[in-house]
Amino acid sequence: MKMHRAIALSAIVFVMAGSVAALAQMNGDAAPAQAPADNAAPPAAAYQSQGFNPGFDDLMTMLVQPRHIKLFYAGKEKNWELAAAEARDLRQSFGRIVATIPSYQGDDVSLSTGNFLVPGLDAVDAAVAAADPAAFAKAYKMITDGCNACHTYMEHPYIVIKEPAGAEDSAHPDQVYKPAPAP
Numbered sequence: 001m002k003m004h005r006a007i008a009l010s011a012i013v014f015v016m017a018g019s020v021a022a023l024a025q026m027n028g029d030a031a032p033a034q035a036p037a038d039n040a041a042p043p044a045a046a047y048q049s050q051g052f053n054p055g056f057d058d059l060m061t062m063l064v065q066p067r068h069i070k071l072f073y074a075g076k077e078k079n080w081e082l083a084a085a086e087a088r089d090l091r092q093s094f095g096r097i098v099a100t101i102p103s104y105q106g107d108d109v110s111l112s113t114g115n116f117l118v119p120g121l122d123a124v125d126a127a128v129a130a131a132d133p134a135a136f137a138k139a140y141k142m143i144t145d146g147c148n149a150c151h152t153y154m155e156h157p158y159i160v161i162k163e164p165a166g167a168e169d170s171a172h173p174d175q176v177y178k179p180a181p182a183p
Helices: 002-026 056-076 080-100 109-116 118-130 133-153
Strands: none
Touching (some): 056 080, 056 118, 080 109, 109 118, 109 133, 118 133
16 A cells, blocks of 8 residues: 555656656756757757658648548448548548648649549549449559559659558558448
């Protein structure tokens, strides 16, 4: 029992110390930061004044690529409800990117996504609504080809997207892609 109290007391002290440090930093009373090593990332304070400001590459990696992968597995397992959700989320991801970074290296991002990706997304929506695995595979290939065409257009031809080769390539190996059994 004494051990549990000691652990609990240590946790409370730790949390309070962190809160005091955070308040001091907010009031400008924090100790000066140590100089980072040459290869160290910039201190968090360098980004805090700007807020969270992801780059185009960050948004593609965070929002698009995982949904592209998850869409594949949902369609492969004929989980049409999940595939519809992933297709919707993928489409919305492009919308968020367009709203956040409307122009990238002089290119209109909305025009690029509209030309290269919307036809494949529309085809996926139709295939999912019809629960048609062959149409889904063809539409998914359209999206993947659209990604690669967009990368080439945006002068990043070295970024090549492909159909996932298997579950071991999944960015989400902890997710089950087969439909849940009916209750």
